[in-house]
Amino acid sequence: MVDWTPDSLTRDACAVDGLSDFGDDSHREPLEKLLFSLEHEADLNAIGETVLRQRxxxxxxxxxxxxxxxxxxxxxxxEEIVAPLVVVGLPRTGTTMLHRTLAADHRLFAPLWYEVRYPCPSLDWDPAGEDQRIIDAKAEMSAMLEANPDLLAVHPMDAMGPDEDIMLLEQSFYSYNIQAYANLPTFDRWIEAQDHTVGYEYWRLLLxxxxxxxxxTGKQAERWTVKAPHHLHFMDLVFKVFPDARVVQTHRDPVDTIPSLTSMTAALWVIYSDNADPCEVGKTWARKFARGMTHTMDVREQVGEEHFLDLWFKDTVSQPLTEIQKIYDFIGMDFTPEARAEMEQWQDFNKRELRPAHAYTLEQYGFTESGLEQQFARYREKFILPN
Structure with a gap:
């Protein structure tokens, strides 16, 4: 019988290094809400119970x-973080490829997968020595792909590659990341209704x-580039903690993106639950991102469009370096020949066709084309239909 009580998990965490000081207790309430849903609603299988409890x-x-x-x-x-470049957009709009291409420029810091999964090294960390986090991250990613090889067709997986900083937000329990692994309706309703300022302040601290x-470790850079579709839900807080942030927003029709996102999330749910409902995945995430996109559109009107640069998926795929030139112009950095060469080399080694095909239908997740068009009508009218 798995013990999901907050005190049990807290004891297990304290036993790892013999530490007991969590700082403030802002994590406590979301932790309690999350554990209730994991125990009573997620319908976890044995793998899910073990992996998500350990997470x-x-x-x-x-x-x-x-x-x-x-x-x-x-x-x-x-540590001063100046004018971070924040890449956002609905999932499956090319944010990952765009962000990873940008990160090839050595003048930009980007969070790597192992860093966002394990942002703190061991207490005896030697910057010049072996990092246990890398070993653990590679093992975890291998286990995920062994459990569901289809994940590689949906999203490029690289423990040492740049990745979404949503897992940094998860460190405060103020994020939607855990819902990507299981159905947690009570926690989901609760966390959506909360003020996430504390989560974004902790995100800034972790950066x-x-x-x-x-x-x-000897690295130097001029600024950060981060990316997460999750920031669409809390764009006001991005500017609250980083008033000088510059935002690149990518665009693609939700009729194409939301089913693709759902297929990726469903591929995770089935690892951890034997009763994952693909239609529930679709309903949950379409609603969340429709709400998040409305929020970001409202914030754009409030803070001013000059803080945003809009790019379209079809262009970032067909002429990536031309679009990246627009980004450098936007943030006032020189797109040097060296940076261009670094990006071209990265792209040569990371072609989309090297991964297996990603296949799905709208119907398998309970979608209709007209339903998604209606759900995202305001967004489509402004950014999709004119293009």
Whole structure:
């Protein structure tokens, strides 16, 4: 019998390094809500119970370690992050390829998958030595692909590659990331109704921490580039914690993107539950991103369109470096021949056709074309139909 009580998972986390100071207790209420849904609603199989319980323990362990590092190195909080470049857009609009291409420029910091999954190194971390986080991340990714090889057809997987910073938000439990692994309706309703400022403040702190770590390994960069469709839900908070942020928003018809997102999420749900309902996946995530897109459109009107650069999927696929030139013009950086060469080399090694085909239908997730058009009508009218 799996023990999902908050005290049990907290004890397990404290036992890893013998630490007990979590800092403030802002994580406690979302943790309790999450554990209720994992125990009573997610219908987890044996793999799901083991993996998702350990994931929560890992997050708590990380929180303890971060607090310890802040005590040892208070200068972490002094790290300055200037005008981060934030890539957003509905999932499946090319944000991953765009972000990873940008990250090939050595002048830009980007969070790597192992860094967002395990943002804090061990307490005896040697910047010049072997990093256990990399070993753990590679093993976890291999296990995911072994459990469901179809994941590779949906999303490029690389433990050492740049990836979404939503997993940094998950460290506060103020994020929607855990819902990508299981159906958690009660937690989902609760977390959507909360003020996520504390989560975005912790996100900023973790980016400062990662920057501090990168510098200790000898890396230098001019600014950060991060990406997550999740930021569409909280664009106001992106600007609250980074008032000088510059946002690149990618666009593609939700009729194409939402079913593709659903297929990716459904591929994860079936790993952890033997009763994952693909139509429930579709209903949940279409609603969430319709709501998130409306929010971002409202924020754009409030803060001013000059903070955003719009790119379209068809263009980033057909002429990626031309579109990236627009980004460099937008953020006021020189798109140097060296940066272009780094990106071209990265693209040569990461062609989409090297991955298996991604196949799905609208019907298998309970969608109709007209239903999605109606759900995203305001967004489609402004960004899709004119193009």
């Amino acid at each position: 929560v323990v890992d997050i708590l362990t990380t929180r303890l370690r971060v607090q310890e590092y802040l005590k040892r190195y208070p200068e972490i909080r002094d 400062q921490f990662l920057q501090w770590q990168k510098k200790r």
